[in-house]
Amino acid sequence: MAQPYPGHDIIAGGGTKMAIRDAAVKLFTSKGFEQTSLREVADAVGITKASLYYHYPSKLDLLLAIIEPVVENIRRVVAEVDGLGHDADTVRRVLRDYLRGMIRHRDAGSMCVRDTVAIYNALSERYPDVLESGKVLADWLAGPDASHEARVRAAAALSVITSALTTDEYVPGVSDEVLESTLLDAATCVLNIHATA
Amino acid sequence: MAQPYPGHDIIAGGGTKMAIRDAAVKLFTSKGFEQTSLREVADAVGITKASLYYHYPSKLDLLLAIIEPVVENIRRVVAEVDGLGHDADTVRRVLRDYLRGMIRHRDAGSMCVRDTVAIYNALSERYPDVLESGKVLADWLAGPDASHEARVRAAAALSVITSALTTDEYVPGVSDEVLESTLLDAATCVLNIHATA
DNA sequence: GTCTATATACCGATAGAC
């Protein structure tokens, strides 16, 4: 009788579990993963540390639950580009797809970039494949037999995409549409690509 | 008789102090500041934790000593743009100046971006002014009375500059010259600026 | 599901001998 509607824990039960997640995202983002104790998370929710362990088996599992959608986004894009051609329109389409996922999961994403090392270490234990995804994406973006300059441009373009996660701080109130169109244009510009669309 | 050549501790004494710094940069970069214990740093150097405290009064002071050149770089650039005009050539000159500092202090800089929260917290206690420097620079880059799009472009351009710190991973062996010219070109492209030089 | 209480371990930092 744990849950009256199995698989619908978002609606039925699980309110506490969601509250823990939200409080953890906020605290991990502002203070960092290692610097945030589970006591602080529990206090923010209004429960004790021991109750928190009922919902998440460990601090690492809590972190992994938070970054899961971000991991899915990069996994999806990396799988997408596998064996794909490298014309301007395709590159633009992949970049837009990647950027949209970034913007959608902005809260967890910005937590990742603010505490890269902690997330990196966490991923290396559970999802070792994702750590190479950035390189895979950069390699594809740079194109076949790319020069040093082309590779630097590819890395810079990915950096432009990732800046969607931190732009809120510099441009409060910017709409998702402006963010997407502007950064997509900037990223293609960095790549020296001038697509037809 | 602490030092035979006062002021020349780089040459005369201070070998241990420098070894501590180098080991700390490496460990802080790969594991994160909070996740790295002073015991690990001491072990890497081949001394004990207590000896480490002879050279640095606290863990925070060790971190601050490492990031000092990075702080100086951004301070210098921010002071430079104060009251400066906003024509294309000036923007390009400022970006180049900022980028060169980034490349020069790449090791400490990449440590900063990999562990943003820890560095942010450390700076807020000692150098609270530097935390606003990013915004000041972005505001100036965006130009007077900037639109949302212009502000997003400014933030993205800074992100391109900062990518110099992590490019090594994607483009091993790239020269400083290629890195500088490519990223400078990419950043100005993001800003929609087409300077004469 | 939530609580109190606790086990266990490591951290940063200090004291004092050499």
Place this chain on the structure above:
DNA sequence: GTCTATCGGTATATAGAC
């Protein structure tokens, strides 16, 4: 300048009552 030994504090995680 480096060491051994230790203090005080906090962390993750667990046991068991309710």
